[in-house]
Amino acid sequence: MLGMGKIAKKVFGTPNDRKVKATRPIVQKINDLEPEFEKLSDEGLKDKTEELAKRAMGGESLDAILPEAFANCREAAKRALGLRAFDVQLMGGIFMHQGNIAEMKTGEGKTLVATFPAYLNALTGKGVHIVTVNDYLARRDADWMSKVYSMLGLTTGVVYPQQPAAEKKAAYDSDITYATNNELGFDYLRDNMKSELAEMSQRKHNFAIVDEVDSILIDEARTPLIISGPAQDRSELYVAIDQLIPSLDDSHYTKDEKQRQVTFTDEGNEALEGLLHNAGILPEDQTLYDPESTTIVHHVNQALRAHKLFQKDKDYIVRNDEVVLIDEFTGRMMAGRRLSEGLHQAIEAKEGVKIQPENVTLAQVTFQNYFRLYDKLSGMTGTASTEAEEFQEIYGLGVVEVPTNKPIARVDDDDAVYRTTQEKYDAIVETIKEAHAKGQPILVGTTSIEKSELLSALLTKADLKHNVLNARQHEQEAQIVADAGKLGAITIATNMAGRGTDIKLGGNVEFKIMEAIAADPEADPEEIRQRIEKEHVADEEKVKAAGGLFVLATERHESRRIDNQLRGRSGRQGDPGRSSFFLSLEDDLMRIFGSERLDKVLSSLGMKDGEAIVHPWVNKSLERAQAKVEGRNFDMRKQVLKFDDVMNDQRKLVFSQRMEIMESKDLSEIVNDMRSQVIDDLVTTYVPPKTYADQWDGDGLHQAVLEGLNLDAPVKDWIEEEGVDDEAIAERLEEAADKYMASKAAEFGPENMRSIEKQVLLQTIDSKWREHLLTLEHLRSVVGFRGYAQRDPLNEYKSEAFALFQSMLDSLREEVTSTLSRVRPLTEDEQRQQMEQLQRQLAAQQAAAQASQGETPPQGDAAAAAPTGEAVAGLDPNDPSSWGDVGRNAPCPCGSGKKFKHCHGALV
Numbered sequence: 038m039l040g041m042g043k044i045a046k047k048v049f050g051t052p053n054d055r056k057v058k059a060t061r062p063i064v065q066k067i068n069d070l071e072p073e074f075e076k077l078s079d080e081g082l083k084d085k086t087e088e089l090a091k092r093a094m095g096g097e098s099l100d101a102i103l104p105e106a107f108a109n110c111r112e113a114a115k116r117a118l119g120l121r122a123f124d125v126q127l128m129g130g131i132f133m134h135q136g137n138i139a140e141m142k143t144g145e146g147k148t149l150v151a152t153f154p155a156y157l158n159a160l161t162g163k164g165v166h167i168v169t170v171n172d173y174l175a176r177r178d179a180d181w182m183s184k185v186y187s188m189l190g191l192t193t194g195v196v197y198p199q200q201p202a203a204e205k206k207a208a209y210d211s212d213i214t215y216a217t218n219n220e221l222g223f224d225y226l227r228d229n230m231k232s233e234l235a236e237m238s239q240r241k242h243n244f245a246i247v248d249e250v251d252s253i254l255i256d257e258a259r260t261p262l263i264i265s266g267p268a269q270d271r272s273e274l275y276v277a278i279d280q281l282i283p284s285l286d287d288s289h290y291t292k293d294e295k296q297r298q299v300t301f302t303d304e305g306n307e308a309l310e311g312l313l314h315n316a317g318i319l320p321e322d323q324t325l326y327d328p329e330s331t332t333i334v335h336h337v338n339q340a341l342r343a344h345k346l347f348q349k350d351k352d353y354i355v356r357n358d359e360v361v362l363i364d365e366f367t368g369r370m371m372a373g374r375r376l377s378e379g380l381h382q383a384i385e386a387k388e389g390v391k392i393q394p395e396n397v398t399l400a401q402v403t404f405q406n407y408f409r410l411y412d413k414l415s416g417m418t419g420t421a422s423t424e425a426e427e428f429q430e431i432y433g434l435g436v437v438e439v440p441t442n443k444p445i446a447r448v449d450d451d452d453a454v455y456r457t458t459q460e461k462y463d464a465i466v467e468t469i470k471e472a473h474a475k476g477q478p479i480l481v482g483t484t485s486i487e488k489s490e491l492l493s494a495l496l497t498k499a500d501l502k503h504n505v506l507n508a509r510q511h512e513q514e515a516q517i518v519a520d521a522g523k524l525g526a527i528t529i530a531t532n533m534a535g536r537g538t539d540i541k542l543g544g545n546v547e548f549k550i551m552e553a554i555a556a557d558p559e560a561d562p563e564e565i566r567q568r569i570e571k572e573h574v575a576d577e578e579k580v581k582a583a584g585g586l587f588v589l590a591t592e593r594h595e596s597r598r599i600d601n602q603l604r605g606r607s608g609r610q611g612d613p614g615r616s617s618f619f620l621s622l623e624d625d626l627m628r629i630f631g632s633e634r635l636d637k638v639l640s641s642l643g644m645k646d647g648e649a650i651v652h653p654w655v656n657k658s659l660e661r662a663q664a665k666v667e668g669r670n671f672d673m674r675k676q677v678l679k680f681d682d683v684m685n686d687q688r689k690l691v692f693s694q695r696m697e698i699m700e701s702k703d704l705s706e707i708v709n710d711m712r713s714q715v716i717d718d719l720v721t722t723y724v725p726p727k728t729y730a731d732q733w734d735g736d737g738l739h740q741a742v743l744e745g746l747n748l749d750a751p752v753k754d755w756i757e758e759e760g761v762d763d764e765a766i767a768e769r770l771e772e773a774a775d776k777y778m779a780s781k782a783a784e785f786g787p788e789n790m791r792s793i794e795k796q797v798l799l800q801t802i803d804s805k806w807r808e809h810l811l812t813l814e815h816l817r818s819v820v821g822f823r824g825y826a827q828r829d830p831l832n833e834y835k836s837e838a839f840a841l842f843q844s845m846l847d848s849l850r851e852e853v854t855s856t857l858s859r860v861r862p863l864t865e866d867e868q869r870q871q872m873e874q875l876q877r878q879l880a881a882q883q884a885a886a887q888a889s890q891g892e893t894p895p896q897g898d899a900a901a902a903a904p905t906g907e908a909v910a911g912l913d914p915n916d917p918s919s920w921g922d923v924g925r926n927a928p929c930p931c932g933s934g935k936k937f938k939h940c941h942g943a944l945v
């Protein structure tokens with residue numbers, strides 16, 4: 038019987054149906070234009086672009102231009118690639134232009150779909166970014182689709198890591214730019230560390246089309262992109278704080294072994310405050326609860342953890358003046374691995390060994406916040422609808438399921454649940470054997486590299502030839518995955534491996550042709566092509582007869598979306614296919630959810646060894662469990678985002694101010710304003726209220742003026758003359774300071790002075806912002822502890838972060854003012870010294886560059902961090918002690934392909 042909901046859907050259609058229906062008339066219009074555009078010459082297509090661009094820039098809406106633009110693009114793709122876009126592809130393009138995510142199944146031709154909204158939106162001349170998950174795909178898609186764009190008279194660029202600056206800038210200046218999410222994010226951060234406008238590579242963020250949008254905006258959303266570098270030396274602080282901890286007793290803190298947490302009690306906080314005051318670490322007039330105390334509180338917490346949670350010879354050992362961690366499970370030493378956020382340094386201080394410098398964040402942004410910079414965002418993927426709520430809530434992106442070009446013919450089996458892992462694997466090997474015997478190609482999906490390897494060993498034992506892919510080599514893997522549809526092929530792949538590559542039944546005909554030509558260089562390539570194409574059709578038929586691609590999954594993932602991705606690799610463009618999930622009660626997901634009930638059901642059925650339960654009910658209950666986990670993960674991401682938003686608002690402010698400074702030719706007004714604010718602050722702080730005037734000798738202000746403004750003004754005399762009148766004193770101080778600065782400007786020449794002002798402003802902003810980032814990091818860990826005092830950590834974080842930002846701005850003004858008042862031309866001696874130092878640096882850099890030649894260039898954030906001396910190149914993947922300090926988000930040097938923090942750095 039149909040429920041009310043289902044009946045309503047039948048009668049009125051789903052909201053998705055209605056969206057699809059609404060685009061049909063637009064598609065019809067494009068189809069109607071086809072004969073007219075077919076008649077245009079190649080030159081005519083370019084002329085059309087020019088005409089449309091003129092209209093777009095003249096203010097006509099892109100929606101109005103869409104049908105002609107899409108018709109023009111379709112025609113260009115026909116001529117350049119020999120592909121005529123299907124109606125559903127146009128539909129996907131329309132949805133993306135409207136700022137949605139187009140959910141289109143595998144093999145529906147998303148790469149081509151993207152050209153439509155890209156072309157239309159590039160007509161305004163503001164640039165369009167097409168975002169891919171790896172560099173190989175960025176280049177492949179750009180190579181392929183640039184033929185269409187150039188037929189239309191538009192330029193295409195590709196951005197990649199380590200690209201020469203001029204080339205990168207040209208790529209960003211192109212009409213359409215292909216790039217990975219990583220490189221885009223890093224370029225954005227790097228741009229905001231530049232001191233000249235001309236050195237910046239990106240333009241304003243106009244429109245982005247994100248391919249595999251779910252993996253970028255959901256799976257990777259929580260991982261920030263980080264550019265890091267060495268921090269200033271804080272050894273003294275670590276040692277000073279360390280010495281206080283032994284004076285604390287049990288009443289001063291509580292310890293939770295299970296959570297590995299120690300927290301100060303109220304009593305502890307009080308005692309600590311006294312100790313910190315006595316030791317001169319915390320200024321007398323400052324309490325532990327002042328935002329300015331964040332860094333100290335953070336380090337005190339770390340010192341407490343170092344003493345109370347980390348035991349020598351159990352958690353770590355001391356060897357050669359170093360603290361070496363011990364793996365809690367294996368008991369092995371983990372040389373080279375370091376705990377983060379100053380914890381390792383705190384242990385070093387406790388053990389009295391040399392304190393190694395820590396690495397700190399110089400700039401950071403999450404993908405969530407990077408992609409929210411775009412005026413318009415859109416995406417495409419095979420799997421988005423299970424996360425539709427998140428896309429809407431976080432990014433304002435709707436998800437529209439685009440119908441497939443041909444009906445899906447794949448058969449999705451119900452899950453088979455075995456009692457034990459062993460029984461499951463036995464059944465998998467048996468099933469593979471059967472399918473292989475009839476020539477059916479099989480793609481086996483696993484959740485980890487270890488499991489791939491285990492399965493590979495089992496297949497080898499069973500004498501079954503196969504390929505294994507671990508998402509390490511994008512380019513090679515793309516080729517192997519493309520061949521996973523060959524007759525009788527067996528391919529084991531982790532979720533990530535070869536993504537974005539289409540698996541065609543019978544294999545990839547282009548690869549086959551290339552191979553055949555390479556094997557027989559003498560023969561006529563055209564003949565070879567014709568022969569192989571014919572053979573390929575026969576191969577394809579054989580594979581279809583064998584049932585098409587068989588996707589065999591060995592576990593269910595936490596998220597339904599990842600499972601759907603795997604399933605969706607089979608059954609492209611109406612091909613036959615099959616998907617099947619093999620599970621066991623010992624799988625992670627099953628152990629955590631619902632296995633008890635299942636266990637009962639299984640035993641009540643009186644199952645024999647090796648038997649499985651297969652029932653739609655099992656699928657449903659698993660999907661419910663997955664939905665629960667998805668919801669929990671979403672909540673976690675939302676929470677992280679809320680914290681991140683605070684920093685993001687501040688970053689946007691700082692970056693936009695920075696931008697204004699870079700764009701401006703004359704900053705004298707800004708620095709003058711800063712100076713008068715500093716003077717006002719000084720005067721209000723140091724000129725006392727009238728009632729105390731006679732007790733005051735005026736030294737405070739005098740001192741402040743000397744230090745802050747480097748200006749020897751007769752403040753004391755003025756106070757004698759004027760009395761303690763803030764305004765009058767401030768006015769006289771300002772006059773004197775203006776005169777002093779004017780004489781300085783005359784000394785340098787006004788033009789030089791303007792450029793000095795700019796440099797000082799930018800450098801001071803950068804250094805203050807970096808310090809602030811570090812303080813925010815500390816604040817985040819500190820408010821975690823505050824949670825115990827019944828306060829809401831997020832609110833605490835927000836208000837303190839705001840106060841810290843204010844105080845950063847105050848100290849920025851002071852530093853700019855005082856630095857500028859101190860600048861003076863270099864003496865000849867100093868100039869010579871500076872020159873020599875520069876030469877030495879250059880020589881050292883060259884030597885270092887030679888030493889690392891021949892190494893793989895570092896990737897991602899490791900690349901960004903490389904200039905700061907992080908060990909990346911020249912390390913031994915099998916010897917963690919050679920790794921040095923690895924960035925948390927850098928690829929793990931062991932070569933697993935995972936991020937360091939998810940692999941050897943998991944404890945950190």
Ligand SMILES: Nc1ncnc2c1ncn2[C@@H]1O[C@H](COP(=O)(O)OP(=O)(O)OP(=O)(O)O)[C@@H](O)[C@H]1O
Binds near residue numbers: 145148539
């Ligand atoms: N209109 C078309 N007519 C014929 N073939 C097409 C058309 N559009 C795309 N194709 C072909 O479909 C194949 C799949 O294209 P593409 O790799 O873009 O698919 P996809 O949707 O991105 O798949 P995946 O989910 O694997 O990324 C390509 O070989 C392409 O040449």
